[in-house]
Amino acid sequence: MTAPPLPDSRDAWQHHAARIAAIRDEVAGVRTNDLAFRDPATAARFSFAPGQFNMLYLPGIGEAAISISSAPGARGSISHTVKAVGNVTDALARLTVGDEVILRGPFGTPWPLAELRGHDIVIAVGGVGLASVRAALLQIAHDRASYGRVTLLFGAKTPAALLYQREYDAWRGRGIDVRVIVDQADAGYSGRTGLVTALFDDLALDPARTGLFACGPEPMMLAVVQRAEAEGLAQSQMFLSMERNMICAARLCGLCQFGPEFVCRDGPVFSYDRIAKFLATPHL
């Protein structure tokens, strides 16, 4: 029997100390940490593409995969927007400015922004899934002339859970059509209610020139790709960011396996044609 190939990055275990330089409370239970590398050489060298993630490590507690949510070209610090849901993310939420975390990365496949130059892009996301596309939105805003129509369809449970609300006007100012919808309205809310798929109703997609990005809970992503298929998009034009629990991020432990794919290295961003049959299989 031949030995399995080595992980495709020898740097998977290389870790970097970073200090929390700033904290922004976003919505209840979600905050953004700006991290500044302790080593200036690492700060100068570190680069990533929108859609990639880091493993954030707190000694004695554990590690969690978190998308990089800042603009890829920004120097000085990188941002991670974290929802407190368990062991590591709760501990991250207790840190204050000046505290240190250890990170490994960046890992994973990016959103196909280069491939979609000249195309329209529809980004359909739910909840904290918006964190995984924020870097892509900032990159598109920076390079706006390279794309056609760009539309963000964002669904949250309630108006209070609309992540990055204070940034929507700036994104709109850069020519991104931001449309939001909530499951449940409250007294001060006059926008749309329903599921994120309802935002496709008045979109007038041009399927021949559109790429779709989706991120969020799997049932939501499945509903989105089915709706986009009904609008005429091919599976190869749709890209989904998948989430699985991870340990190694190096295609070694198998925890993140999704059918034959390893979300840590083959993903997290997959074209839908590659994973359609696995996404349709419950609890895979």
Ligand SMILES: Cc1cc2nc3c(=O)[nH]c(=O)nc-3n(C[C@H](O)[C@H](O)[C@H](O)COP(=O)(O)OP(=O)(O)OC[C@H]3O[C@@H](n4cnc5c(N)ncnc54)[C@H](O)[C@@H]3O)c2cc1C
């Ligand atoms: C590529 C990628 C990008 C991500 N980006 C972000 C992001 O930008 N922001 C963000 O907030 N989150 C993001 N996540 C999700 C984040 O990684 C998880 O919420 C985090 O790992 C939870 O870790 P924890 O220790 O805080 O929670 P845990 O204590 O691990 O618990 C979290 C939940 O997962 C369950 N769970 C824990 N371990 C396992 C296991 N081995 N098998 C099955 N279920 C388990 C627990 O029961 C609990 O319900 C991303 C995930 C991936 C894969």
Ligand code: FES
């Ligand atoms: S996290 Fe270990 S194989 Fe992907």
